[in-house]
Amino acid sequence: MPTKTFFNLSDAKRERLIDVATKEFSEKSLNEASINAIIKSASISRGSFYQYFENKEDLYFYIVKTIKSDSEELFKQELKKADGDIFVGFRNYFPHLLINMMEEPNANFYKQLFLHMDYRATKEVAPEELSSHEEGSIETKKSVFSFVNRTQLQVDSVQELNKLMRLITSIMMHEIIEGFARDYSQEKIKANFYQKLNWLEFGAKK
Amino acid sequence: MPTKTFFNLSDAKRERLIDVATKEFSEKSLNEASINAIIKSASISRGSFYQYFENKEDLYFYIVKTIKSDSEELFKQELKKADGDIFVGFRNYFPHLLINMMEEPNANFYKQLFLHMDYRATKEVAPEELSSHEEGSIETKKSVFSFVNRTQLQVDSVQELNKLMRLITSIMMHEIIEGFARDYSQEKIKANFYQKLNWLEFGAKK
DNA sequence: TATTATATATGACACCTTGTCACAATGCAA
DNA sequence: TTGCATTGTGACAAGGTGTCATATATAATA
Numbered sequence: 467m468p469t470k471t472f473f474n475l476s477d478a479k480r481e482r483l484i485d486v487a488t489k490e491f492s493e494k495s496l497n498e499a500s501i502n503a504i505i506k507s508a509s510i511s512r513g514s515f516y517q518y519f520e521n522k523e524d525l526y527f528y529i530v531k532t533i534k535s536d537s538e539e540l541f542k543q544e545l546k547k548a549d550g551d552i553f554v555g556f557r558n559y560f561p562h563l564l565i566n567m568m569e570e571p572n573a574n575f576y577k578q579l580f581l582h583m584d585y586r587a588t589k590e591v592a593p594e595e596l597s598s599h600e601e602g603s604i605e606t607k608k609s610v611f612s613f614v615n616r617t618q619l620q621v622d623s624v625q626e627l628n629k630l631m632r633l634i635t636s637i638m639m640h641e642i643i644e645g646f647a648r649d650y651s652q653e654k655i656k657a658n659f660y661q662k663l664n665w666l667e668f669g670a671k672k
Numbered sequence: 673m674p675t676k677t678f679f680n681l682s683d684a685k686r687e688r689l690i691d692v693a694t695k696e697f698s699e700k701s702l703n704e705a706s707i708n709a710i711i712k713s714a715s716i717s718r719g720s721f722y723q724y725f726e727n728k729e730d731l732y733f734y735i736v737k738t739i740k741s742d743s744e745e746l747f748k749q750e751l752k753k754a755d756g757d758i759f760v761g762f763r764n765y766f767p768h769l770l771i772n773m774m775e776e777p778n779a780n781f782y783k784q785l786f787l788h789m790d791y792r793a794t795k796e797v798a799p800e801e802l803s804s805h806e807e808g809s810i811e812t813k814k815s816v817f818s819f820v821n822r823t824q825l826q827v828d829s830v831q832e833l834n835k836l837m838r839l840i841t842s843i844m845m846h847e848i849i850e851g852f853a854r855d856y857s858q859e860k861i862k863a864n865f866y867q868k869l870n871w872l873e874f875g876a877k878k
Numbered sequence: 879t880a881t882t883a884t885a886t887a888t889g890a891c892a893c894c895t896t897g898t899c900a901c902a903a904t905g906c907a908a
Numbered sequence: 909t910t911g912c913a914t915t916g917t918g919a920c921a922a923g924g925t926g927t928c929a930t931a932t933a934t935a936a937t938a
Binding site: 497553580581582583584585586617618619620621626629630633636637640643647658661662664665666667668669670671672 | 703759786787788789790791792823824825826827832835836839842843846849853864867868870871872873874875876877878
Binding site: 706707708718719722727728 | 894895896897898899
């Protein structure tokens with residue numbers, strides 16, 4: 467996380483820095499992007515940068531966190547509308563996610579992110595509740611899981627439900643990555659995702 | 673790909689270089705690994721390195737290709753044994769894959785690979801036939817697909833079958849990555865994978 | 879207001895990369 | 909031996925990162 471000093475900065479300076487960095491990360495991958503380029507564009511001295519951030523990653527994942535809209539909340543809403551049916555919930559949630567990720571202003575940032583994402587980045591992008599995955603402490607906090615109608619699912623516990631939802635999430639992400647890589651239209655990505663969701667929901671076997 | 677010059681090298685020199693590089697890539701990620709370290713350990717001059725390889729990636733993916741056992745062939749065999757049932761095929765194939773990836777001598781190399789893998793690397797590791805994915809030219813070559821019993825599946829075409837198998841492959845990889853990240857035992861990884869395979873096969877909905 | 883304390887800014891520096899290139903040293907064939 | 913093709917070499921330019929002693933604001937206190 468950025469330091470207190472960073473958050474003490476004037477809005478103008480802070481936003482300028484973030485804007486410049488976001489632009490850099492939208493054009494280059496995390497590895498290719500350079501602190502030099504950022505501080506030069508933002509007219510900030512090298513020393514200052516390191517007073518705000520531990521390193522490039524620190525800045526990067528702060529931006530990821532910022533950009534990522536509160537998707538979990540949105541999903542909960544769709545889940546409620548769907549009376550706790552996660553398949554319907556995911557289907558209706560997916561278009562929102564696509565828009566957030568594949569349309570301006572975030573499209574290029576996400577493209578770079580997804581095409582160069584490693585395991586760590588995956589966790590940063592995934593909904594927090596699902597990725598945390600502490601097997602014991604799930605039931606305590608009132609969470610997405612409480613909105614799910616489990617009776618209609620082949621799951622025996624919240625842990626299994628968690629696994630199932632994480633599976634769907636990862637399939638979802640996978641489709642978006644594939645979409646970025648192959649320049650698929652949103653429609654095509656949706657079709658691909660829905661097909662996989664159908665297999666998972668009803669079985670791929672006759 | 674490495675140059676002709678590289679393959680002209682004496683076995684001793686070539687193997688020494690590959691050994692040293694493999695060790696480096698088993699301890700550090702592709703990004704962290706340094707050509708300097710490799711050429712120093714292998715007692716090779718900087719100029720020579722660039723006469724063998726275009727860059728670090730060139731060497732890296734050559735090693736990946738080498739290390740990766742011909743998994744496709746193994747899978748075909750399991751598929752035949754299973755009378756074309758891909759679910760049985762994948763179930764029986766998975767333990768082989770786990771051993772190849774999670775036991776000596778490849779374990780650390782794969783761990784680094786998987787924990788820092790991006791989209792490109794994903795494609796390098798995935799079975800070639802599945803990753804190529806040229807929608808037209810699939811049926812021509814006699815391939816895995818010809819061993820699959822499609823009648824029992826909810827797929828309408830070879831393209832759909834390809835998608836389904838790519839889905840399973842990606843779930844499989846995902847489980848292995850998760851396993852590396854969380855230091856799961858092979859047994860736990862298997863259990864996780866089989867559960868997901870069951871959902872996919874028979875449906876996650878009651 | 880003058881002085882002290884705290885927070886912020888700075889850029890030279892050491893140390894690391896990578897890829898290139900002019901040149902040296904081989905090996906092999908005529 | 910001469911000549912050509914192949915292989916080997918390390919200094920070099922250009923770029924990267926993180927640190928640190930020092931300078932400059934800004935706030936707080938006497």
